[in-house]
Amino acid sequence: MFEQTLPRTLDPRRLAEQAVTLEGTLPLSGFLRLREYLVKEAILSRKIKGTLSFSFGVGGVILVNGRIEAQLPLQCQRCLDTMDYDASVDLLLGLVRTKNVQLMTGYEPYQMEDDRLCIQDLIEGELILHLPLVARHSEQDCHLGGSGMELPQNEAEKVKRTKKHPFEALNALKADKTLGED
Numbered sequence: 060m061f062e063q064t065l066p067r068t069l070d071p072r073r074l075a076e077q078a079v080t081l082e083g084t085l086p087l088s089g090f091l092r093l094r095e096y097l098v099k100e101a102i103l104s105r106k107i108k109g110t111l112s113f114s115f116g117v118g119g120v121i122l123v124n125g126r127i128e129a130q131l132p133l134q135c136q137r138c139l140d141t142m143d144y145d146a147s148v149d150l151l152l153g154l155v156r157t158k159n160v161q162l163m164t165g166y167e168p169y170q171m172e173d174d175r176l177c178i179q180d181l182i183e184g185e186l187i188l189h190l191p192l193v194a195r196h197s198e199q200d201c202h203l204g205g206s207g208m209e210l211p212q213n214e215a216e217k218v219k220r221t222k223k224h225p226f227e228a229l230n231a232l233k234a235d236k237t238l239g240e241d
């Protein structure tokens with residue numbers, strides 16, 4: 060299938076005038092801020108997919124409707140292996156130059172520095188915002204298995220020994236009782 064590369068920066072006003080919808084990808088390796096959160100060795104040739112429609116809203120505000128999709132390699136905080144996180148973010152943005160612009164309900168303001176819109180920055184910011192607080196495999200996929208309580212051998216031994224104590228105490232109690240019954 061033909062896959063277009065998205066432009067890194069564009070003129071959103073011109074695209075809004077023509078009611079353009081852009082669809083394409085950007086290489087994940089180019090997202091330097093986002094890469095800080097990812098398993099570096101797993102980034103390789105992965106791509107971020109984006110669909111962005113440009114139009115005008117009330118008062119001539121440029122609106123961006125769209126969707127970003129990416130499979131991001133995160134480190135599972137339980138087993139420390141790589142897990143693929145399917146990120147998908149719906150965009151409903153109004154491009155503004157100052158913070159105090161009233162937007163239509165449901166639209167978030169996105170502040171632009173000048174007339175050019177850096178698509179890469181926009182996508183990167185949205186993906187970082189939507190990363191999970193704690194990355195974890197689902198229980199059946201995690202290499203630590205269902206419990207998530209597996210411990211190194213020594214630790215496990217220690218726990219086993221500690222766990223024995225209540226029973227020993229109980230046995231001692233039983234023994235006392237038997238003696239008493241005599």
Ligand SMILES: [Zn+2]
Pocket residue numbers: 135136137138139140195196200201202203
């Ligand atoms: Zn895991």
